[in-house]
Amino acid sequence: MDYQSAITALADPTRRIIIDRLRGGALPVAAIAKDMDVSRPAVSQHLRVLSDAGLLTVTPSGNRRLYAIAPEGVDELRRYLDTLWDDALTAFARAAEEKAKGKTK
């Protein structure tokens, strides 16, 4: 369960832009860095972080390297948030119930 590094990776705005650019499918580094307000090496560093977090897959294709979103990595985050959401809901429901009981007493 390495959702920790995944959420840390997604905390950076630039990295979220990169992720958004990869929603349509795999892209090489140059295409990702095109028309972005940071340099290409900066994008490479971000891709490194995202890959280490398990959010991206890298497939060398001749001269270039194709980066794509790894569904499994995203799913880890999803599962963490699901448990958090469940606990929050049950706690919320119990608090409302106890508050109602306190009112009537």
Added chain:
Amino acid sequence: MDYQSAITALADPTRRIIIDRLRGGALPVAAIAKDMDVSRPAVSQHLRVLSDAGLLTVTPSGNRRLYAIAPEGVDELRRYLDTLWDDALTAFARAAEEKAKGKTK
């Protein structure tokens, strides 16, 4: 759609610990900061960030202030990750399909 501040807030390890302590229900600041490796003011600052991100609700109760997880804030993150997950899956499937077609040709 303020999932941006929510994911930034959850990026900090100390804030995730705070969130975990609130899974069972609402707690005052002193109870949250108890047996934690940071000072109470630090916890207050983190609670501030989490509240601003919409992840916590604050209800003043006399002398103390009760913090609880806000299900709606968590849900925003969930929805963001759901769309990301969907896009990642469709992109993954299409990539596999095109790769198969390339093989047969």
Added chain:
DNA sequence: ACGAATCGTAAGCGGTGACTTACGGTAAGT
């Protein structure tokens, strides 16, 4: 009314992280 408890905020400091420039390495084009 006075002291204690609970909590938020201000000021200041230190460390981490994001960025740029510069460079090296590999593959493709001619």
Added chain:
DNA sequence: ACTTACCGTAAGTCACCGCTTACGATTCGT
């Protein structure tokens, strides 16, 4: 073979963020 394109990495700088200490405000207890 030589040049060009694509990409990762190293070194260095700088702003931001998390932490502590100190202080002030509000509320409870007696």
